Amino acid sequence: MSETTTVTETGGTSDPLGDETLAQRALALDAADELGEHRERFALDAGTVYLDGNSLGALPAHVPARMADVITREWGELRIRSWDESGWWTAPERIGDRIAPIVGAAPGQIVVGDSTSVNVFKAVVAAARLAGEGRDEILVDATTFPTDGYIAESAARMTGHRIVPVAPAGMAGAAGPRTAAALVNHVDYRTGRLHDLPGITAALRAAGALAVWDLCHSAGALPVGLDAHGVDLAVGCTYKYLNGGPGSPAYLYVAERHQAAFDSPLPGWNSHSDPFAMTPGYEAAAGAVRGRVGTPDILSMLALEAALDVWDGVAIEDVRAKSLALTDFFLECVRAYVPEGRVATVTPEAHGERGSQAALSCANAPAVMAELIRRGVVGDLRRPDVLRFGFTPLYVGFADAERAARILSEVLTDLPA
Template sequence: MSEPRGNAVRSEPSARAAQLDAADELAGLRKRFVLDDAVYLDGNSLGALPADVPARIDDVVRRQWGELRIRSWEESGWWTAPERIGDRIAPLVGAAPGQIVVGDSTSVNVFKALVGAVRLAGDGRDEIVVDATTFPTDGYIAASAARLTGCELRPVEPAEVPGALGPRTAAVLLNHVDYRTGRLHDLPSLTAAIHDAGALAVWDLCHSAGALPVGLDAHGVDLAVGCTYKYLNGGPGSPAYLYVAAAHQDRFDSPLPGWNSHAEPFGMSPTYAPAPGALRGRVGTPDILSMLALEAALDVWDGVSVDSVRAKSLALTDFFLDCVSQYVPEGRVESLTPPAHADRGSQVALRCADAGTVMKSLIEQGVIGDFRHPDVLRFGFTPLYVGFADVERAARVLGRTLGG
């Protein structure tokens, strides 16, 4: 049906997409990525390749490794990469410099953070509370951290956390954004409730960093971890990071005190003495190729405001939900993603009985999202490179696939 001119809200989705794209202040960033004709809505699993990364990695491999070899540990800044790149991530998650080190996987960093938090919490606190809806690895690692520190593990729905805290609670591990539903949890109020109970708050930022403001320092988060291959576009399996709030650093006691976290790593002392600051979150020799690919990928963020990214992210998910309601037959899908902006990350999850088959068909038609067992279609919206025309096309193809 034809819509009245000048009323963007009621115009055809394709016309609205064109208007929204024309007004998008981040639209120019798309050309900084390698993209093709597909609509890539899986950046919440693996971010697209930033265009400058291949040449940088080639230089790291051919010149830094091939020619300078061992000298690159100093001359190419390899040795200090974990803290240098941590300081590049810091402004994206609201952290002052000197609190983040990059390295190891998210799982390994969850382990460091949780054991470290239990030790910081001190005697008499022997319970770890974990998000019952967490991405599984966090729960598995939390169980191991609890077992090794003599704590009890309590899985609790995030909304129930404040009521579940008590004098035994040492640490609480929560996801900022739920990997399955895309629900954004209330980091400021949950952190405050955890502190009121005398416990430490450990946040997993995998699905929020690079998509929305986090405010680690402002909200007094104690420890945090995150991956870098989703909204930070660091590449497949790029190293994760660990945030240790400045106030805790002198007492942070890592369960993985490798030589890279030693105060004098080349002193080769048989006795361990931790380095000051966030450095004590380091473990072994950093994986330089993956780490420097991440560093190159972060250049895209220069001059980009996380608030602008958040505004566009919400506009993208709003528009997608609108388009879905217009294109998809009633009752064919159910959104698991909260309608309120305050509760929404940067993805939309749609429950759909035949989700596995549907996603396969979408991918064949050039709309790349992913399927999460058993019945979830997951679409991630990376504001740096997804546009509104992409969103309209994705919803249109989905509607057609579902018989609309």
């Protein structure tokens, strides 16, 4: 567990009156929830509390029909014509512009395609090149998702830089005249801790370095403000809170001010200024298109595009307000129901430091999560001892939170400590 993690002991004794009161409150909160009507737009079953949207978002119910049309008509009938007539060729930028308002970006700065890992590589190498001569270190979030660290190390070897692991809380103070860039996770994947994107970005820019943010656990769950906070480059996946589907393509944000000098380490024919000229020499296209590489994965790309329809008319600020209310209520229920000493909260209590998940440390966590799933509460875990519960406000309600905490208490009572 990292030194920046907050651990709070939690536990209590349930009684029938307390249980009834929390259950009644949950129903009242759901009745007043203005986002609650969006739940019907997802394929969910009444017997399951799905709290793993921070790993794989639920299926928007209209996506299968859209994909049937893509496969039978656009591919089956129009075939090659669909690159033009169905807009396949422009999908990476078009879908990027749909993601842009969710993460606080103006149009023309996000391109969709490839995996998060590939986009991390593009962003880190490009940031090191943009920083120029005399800056030979890349700061990396010491608590980062492992792949980000692996990719950053490879990018450093390729560009002649050295990696400096730094806890996010110390990132601002670590940046100096030799710092080219920093790769930071907006939300910690284990604990759900929200890191200070505005403050860290400002400190990096003041030091002359570039800020590269991984938004995998924040985009679609809370306001990001890429443009407002002066972020240089960012990457993120689309299969968590954006509900794009398993393995759906990731995205790359390149701030408009960097696009003319953005030098991708993976130049491909899709990012060429004249891709169908098929010339041997590479000339980069203008704008965020420079982030493209090869032929996009159209089926998963268009499934993502359809999934983004659930965001029509939704304000990310409302999503954030419900997310905080849900996680507050869940943790309150855990304190009321779970036997004392059986779990400890590792997600920060402070709203300004919390993403959209609640993480609990627990002995015998793998067995506990397996039994929770068997009883209809689907979360996940990070070994050795962290239970993770992701709260996706578009389809998770307060009754879900209460039920999950109550069943967790039952599981912990039934299993040996």
